[in-house]
Amino acid sequence: MSRDDGDDRRTDALADSDADAVRRASRRVGWQITLATAVVVFAAIGAVFFFVLSRIRPGELFELVPDRNNIDISANDLLLLALVLGTVGVVLAGVLSWIIARRAVRPLGDALRIQRAFIADASHELRTPLTVLDARLQVLQRSLAADDPSTPVVAELRRDARSLMDVVNDLLEAAEAASSRGDDTGPEDLTEIAELAVESMRVVGQDRNVGIELDAPGPLFTPLPAVSAHRCLVALLDNALRYSPDGSMVTVTLRGTKNRVSLEVKDQGPGIRGISPDRVFDRFAKSGDATGGGGTTRTGFGIGLALVRDIAVSHGGTVSVKETSANGTVVVLTVPRASERG
Numbered sequence: 001m002s003r004d005d006g007d008d009r010r011t012d013a014l015a016d017s018d019a020d021a022v023r024r025a026s027r028r029v030g031w032q033i034t035l036a037t038a039v040v041v042f043a044a045i046g047a048v049f050f051f052v053l054s055r056i057r058p059g060e061l062f063e064l065v066p067d068r069n070n071i072d073i074s075a076n077d078l079l080l081l082a083l084v085l086g087t088v089g090v091v092l093a094g095v096l097s098w099i100i101a102r103r104a105v106r107p108l109g110d111a112l113r114i115q116r117a118f119i120a121d122a123s124h125e126l127r128t129p130l131t132v133l134d135a136r137l138q139v140l141q142r143s144l145a146a147d148d149p150s151t152p153v154v155a156e157l158r159r160d161a162r163s164l165m166d167v168v169n170d171l172l173e174a175a176e177a178a179s180s181r182g183d184d185t186g187p188e189d190l191t192e193i194a195e196l197a198v199e200s201m202r203v204v205g206q207d208r209n210v211g212i213e214l215d216a217p218g219p220l221f222t223p224l225p226a227v228s229a230h231r232c233l234v235a236l237l238d239n240a241l242r243y244s245p246d247g248s249m250v251t252v253t254l255r256g257t258k259n260r261v262s263l264e265v266k267d268q269g270p271g272i273r274g275i276s277p278d279r280v281f282d283r284f285a286k287s288g289d290a291t292g293g294g295g296t297t298r299t300g301f302g303i304g305l306a307l308v309r310d311i312a313v314s315h316g317g318t319v320s321v322k323e324t325s326a327n328g329t330v331v332v333l334t335v336p337r338a339s340e341r342g
Contacts, residue, residue: 033097187338197233235304243269277321
């Protein structure tokens with residue numbers, strides 16, 4: 001399969017996901033308008049009904065031989081007419097509301113599709129030159145002597161290139177995250193996914209002697225797709241390792257209740273400073289002070305945590321900072337719990 005075919009399929013998947021989002025928004029707006037209209041219609045009908053009843057004495061309303069001066073209608077007929085008119089009014093209001101909502105949110109859906117397509121295309125186009133740039137810097141770094149004065153500068157350039165590659169990868173993942181939200185691959189064992197993520201991320205902390213410990217009681221199943229769950233865990237562990245001091249420990253704890261599964265990632269860094277803990281899940285959030293407790297002074301959180309929030313919310317979960325202090329930070333990811341497979 002060529003690269004253009006892969007890009008076309010990815011774009012189609014994103015377009016379908018955006019179309020689903022627009023339809024969901026249309027239904028929500030339509031139901032809200034319908035509910036508001038129903039309240040108004042039934043309130044008006046109720047007011048008319050009680051006004052008519054107030055003009056008729058109870059004895060005359062149910063008398064066997066009607067008086068010619070009275071209104072020739074029974075209470076049951078009046079109530080039935082009011083209910084029929086109200087139901088018809090609500091149904092018509094719901095249909096019209098749905099049509100109006102679809103037309104109102106369609107431009108938003110088009111703008112969303114254009115935005116995602118642009119981000120995906122730009123990220124794909126930037127990946128190749130950045131990879132080539134990093135490879136050339138690596139060759140240059142190897143060709144320089146250890147005592148060469150340019151060696152530290154080349155090392156800094158390579159770190160900057162890798163940081164830029166990480167940003168591009170995050171942008172691409174953000175654009176593609178919606179394409180997997182509707183995937184139904186069946187219940188996945190979050191404990192098994194956590195073991196794989198911890199094992200792969202232990203290599204990242206070896207240079208600074210930062211370890212990762214997993215505390216999981218047993219299999220915990222969730223409807224969250226395996227790819228999305230692994231992406232969330234890797235992003236949380238990457239954030240914890242980045243701000244952990246040398247020789248410290250990152251702890252991952254899994255717990256399950258009847259309906260929910262919670263995953264805690266705790267580090268021993270200096271805590272979140274210079275920004276509200278709730279804002280670290282915003283895209284490209286930055287703190288005012290250096291928050292790195294280890295080998296980095298980077299103050300930006302990128303969009304890794306924002307992706308975690310998007311994935312969690314789209315699957316009925318939440319993510320938040322449980323606590324943060326000079327002794328460390330605890331981030332909690334909570335997702336629905338599913339029954340075991342097969």
